[in-house]
Amino acid sequence: MLSLLLLPWFLIRIPPDYFIRPRDPHKWHVLLQPHALVRNLLGLPVLLAGIAMLVLPGQGLLTIMIGLGIMNFPGKFELEKWVVTRKGVLKAVNWIRKKSHHPPLQAP
Structure with missing residues (x-):
């Protein structure tokens, strides 16, 4: 139950350009x-x-x-990007962000 209540809080804290900004491939x-x-x-x-x-x-x-x-x-970023690109996930995330008056995530 707690995870369901915290999900919108986590989603609105993601920067809108999170999935399109450049990454450092050597993060070990x-x-x-x-x-x-x-x-x-x-x-x-x-x-x-x-x-x-x-x-x-x-x-x-x-x-x-x-x-x-x-x-x-x-590999965390690639996993997150894979999840967000699943059918309907980005649409649902952006719906939650819109309800909280935050800009939508930019698609990868």
Whole structure:
């Protein structure tokens, strides 16, 4: 239930140009920084809880997405872009952003 309430809050904090701005392809060094370790240690239980919720009661997919959003790892951007380009996802995200008076995400 909490993940369902937090989803709009997370979606409106994504910058509109998030999926079209240039990226640094060599981000392995980021994993060794203390803030990245803390983020990954906080996001991992959320991700595992989301995976468990796929067979248990709860918002499994939303919890998985929140866990991935917290974490920082190579390939995360490509995974996020793949999810957003699924049929209807970008439309739903932009609908939530419009209701919150935020500009739509620019399509990748």
